[in-house]
Amino acid sequence: xxxxxQNTKSAAKMSGASFNKNRNNSSLRAIFFLLPSWILxxxxxxxxxxLTFYFAFTNMSLTGxxxxxxxxxxxxNFTSMFADPNFRLSVxxxxxxxxxxxxxxxxxxxxIIAILMRERNRAFRRVIGMIVLAGWVTPEIVVAFTFFxxxxxxxxxxxxxxxxxxxxxxxxxxxxxVSVIIANVWHGTAFSMLVFQSALDNIPKSVEEAxxxxxxxxxxxxxxITVPMIKGQIVTNMILVTLQTLGVFTLIYxxxxxxxxxxxxxxxxxxxxxxxxxYQLGYGTAISLVMxxxxxxxxxxxxxxxxxxx
Amino acid sequence: MEIRKKKFSSEKVIPYxxxxxxxxxxxxxxxxxxxxxIDPNAKVSLQLPEKASMSNFxxxxxxxxxxxxxxxxxLLSGGQAFLTVIVAGLAAYxxxxxxxxxxxxxxxxxxxxxxxxxxxxxxxxxxxFIILKLQDxxxxxxxxxxxxxxxxxxxxxxxxMDAVSVELEESAWVDGASVFTGLRKVVAPLMLPGLFxxxxxxxxxxxxxxxxxxxxxxxxxxxxxxxxxxxxxxxxGMVEYGKLAAFSLIYTIPPVVLYIFxxxxxxxxxxxxxxxKG
Numbered sequence: 001x002x003x004x005x006q007n008t009k010s011a012a013k014m015s016g017a018s019f020n021k022n023r024n025n026s027s028l029r030a031i032f033f034l035l036p037s038w039i040l041x042x043x044x045x046x047x048x049x050x051l052t053f054y055f056a057f058t059n060m061s062l063t064g065x066x067x068x069x070x071x072x073x074x075x076x077n078f079t080s081m082f083a084d085p086n087f088r089l090s091v092x093x094x095x096x097x098x099x100x101x102x103x104x105x106x107x108x109x110x111x112i113i114a115i116l117m118r119e120r121n122r123a124f125r126r127v128i129g130m131i132v133l134a135g136w137v138t139p140e141i142v143v144a145f146t147f148f149x150x151x152x153x154x155x156x157x158x159x160x161x162x163x164x165x166x167x168x169x170x171x172x173x174x175x176x177x178v179s180v181i182i183a184n185v186w187h188g189t190a191f192s193m194l195v196f197q198s199a200l201d202n203i204p205k206s207v208e209e210a211x212x213x214x215x216x217x218x219x220x221x222x223x224x225i226t227v228p229m230i231k232g233q234i235v236t237n238m239i240l241v242t243l244q245t246l247g248v249f250t251l252i253y254x255x256x257x258x259x260x261x262x263x264x265x266x267x268x269x270x271x272x273x274x275x276x277x278x279y280q281l282g283y284g285t286a287i288s289l290v291m292x293x294x295x296x297x298x299x300x301x302x303x304x305x306x307x308x309x310x
Numbered sequence: 311m312e313i314r315k316k317k318f319s320s321e322k323v324i325p326y327x328x329x330x331x332x333x334x335x336x337x338x339x340x341x342x343x344x345x346x347x348i349d350p351n352a353k354v355s356l357q358l359p360e361k362a363s364m365s366n367f368x369x370x371x372x373x374x375x376x377x378x379x380x381x382x383x384x385l386l387s388g389g390q391a392f393l394t395v396i397v398a399g400l401a402a403y404x405x406x407x408x409x410x411x412x413x414x415x416x417x418x419x420x421x422x423x424x425x426x427x428x429x430x431x432x433x434x435x436x437x438x439f440i441i442l443k444l445q446d447x448x449x450x451x452x453x454x455x456x457x458x459x460x461x462x463x464x465x466x467x468x469x470x471m472d473a474v475s476v477e478l479e480e481s482a483w484v485d486g487a488s489v490f491t492g493l494r495k496v497v498a499p500l501m502l503p504g505l506f507x508x509x510x511x512x513x514x515x516x517x518x519x520x521x522x523x524x525x526x527x528x529x530x531x532x533x534x535x536x537x538x539x540x541x542x543x544x545x546x547g548m549v550e551y552g553k554l555a556a557f558s559l560i561y562t563i564p565p566v567v568l569y570i571f572x573x574x575x576x577x578x579x580x581x582x583x584x585x586x587k588g
């Protein structure tokens with residue numbers, strides 16, 4: 001009987017019979033309650049992860065002979081992957097996308113909005129908050145269409161810069177990476193804003209008031225007090241946003257399709273193209289495994305940074 | 311303090327100016343979608359409609375293929391949200407109420423899973439669906455989407471359940487109710503805001519998910535709105551800008567409505583440490 005009622009105090013208040021009933025059955029009952037979730041997670045969550053490790057070492061193909069007779073090919077997918085200049089290019093594109101979209105874009109912008117929103121007029125905060133949140137609530141695929149039109153040759157952005165005399169720019173062709181980063185920052189910033197707003201709300205007023213009395217300047221207060229006090233949330237939010245951004249597929253796929261050329265081909269797009277366009281499922285799974293390992297590492301860091309009590 | 315504030319009035323104005331600028335920049339991309347949706351002659355450039363009309367919306371809504379796609383999307387996401395809430399609610403009960411040896415490793419695993427990007431495993435998921443002969447199955451897709459949402463749902467649900475006192479439940483037991491009845495009649499009603507929050511988050515995430523059905527569903531007549539809207543863009547996107555904008559807005563309504571609805575319960579959700587996943 002490894003299961004006991006958590007609240008022994010209230011358990012003691014219960015009648016002896018029902019207490020014993022609970023004691024004897026709770027271990028079995030716990031399994032009964034947990035079973036549906038275990039089955040679903042094992043088949044559809046753990047299953048694919050295990051398959052990743054298997055298929056990444058095979059030559060599985062979507063069509064042809066290798067679709068029927070899957071062969072074990074050892075590290076062949078990985079040796080060809082590391083020799084593949086397109087793979088290395090894709091890794092570089094992913095890093096650029098992650099740094100400028102997740103870390104610099106969403107984190108910093110979200111923090112700036114959250115910090116500037118403090119002590120502002122309530123109605124003003126609501127309006128700005130709602131506008132930023134609109135980007136977050138909008139589904140990824142709609143974000144892609146929105147920015148397809150916004151960044152188009154005759155789109156809104158070119159009309160605006162035209163007003164101050166700048167020639168139209170073919171954003172999606174000339175600056176494709178900048179384009180997908182802008183779209184993703186528009187979509188994701190609200191998340192960081194919300195996280196930082198709730199973190200800032202939890203800083204006791206007295207701490208900052210004391211600093212004001214001590215004559216600390218605005219910058220000193222920000223860097224010496226506010227930022228250190230929400231360091232934990234900054235770290236966890238950074239990892240979480242990076243992980244979410246690593247998984248961005250739809251936005252880039254619908255906005256640029258990974259192009260032009262390979263200019264916005266991040267790892268998810270490259271994985272998709274190898275597996276479903278070039279029919280190299282085995283090779284695609286090997287790329288999958290690389291992403292999974294990056295994800296696992298970041299997730300472990302995330303849990304350690306959270307310091308949750310379970 | 312009063313004197314300080316008056317003295318540095320520019321310090322008060324600058325944040326308002328920066329925030330207004332940010333607000334305008336965030337609003338600009340949306341402007342086109344809204345104006346184009348009510349403009350029968352919409353172009354890709356931003357323009358005021360000569361004659362505003364709802365004709366774009368009408369033609370999107372009256373198309374039977376779109377209607378089917380919306381119904382499939384609603385059933386897929388609704389069914390998935392329902393299943394996730396039930397399964398996560400059951401799992402959360404022993405995790406919240408009992409001392410289990412495996413609780414700690416299980417909860418850490420769950421937390422770990424909340425952070426893992428699903429995109430990374432979509433190729434093996436496709437292979438899994440071939441092995442299980444589930445490819446092109448909406449039921450299979452629903453089960454996969456539920457499993458993908460479960461870690462977050464279990465984590466949130468356990469936190470909400472921890473907040474419901476055991477004593478109310480105990481009095482129900484004394485009155486002869488079974489543990490399951492207690493969960494259903496006492497605990498569940500008390501954590502209704504939590505149930506709704508989890509359901510809304512789950513629904514919204516899968517409603518907006520394009521990649522999963524795009525990979526797992528092949529038959530055109532089984533595709534949910536998230537994929538048909540992409541196909542519409544591919545076929546008519548460069549011509550029928552007004553309809554694309556109208557389609558986008560209709561497709562965005564469910565998440566917006568649910569988000570506003572969830573605002574009532576949200577304040578708790580976000581301070582809850584870990585699983586605040588969008």
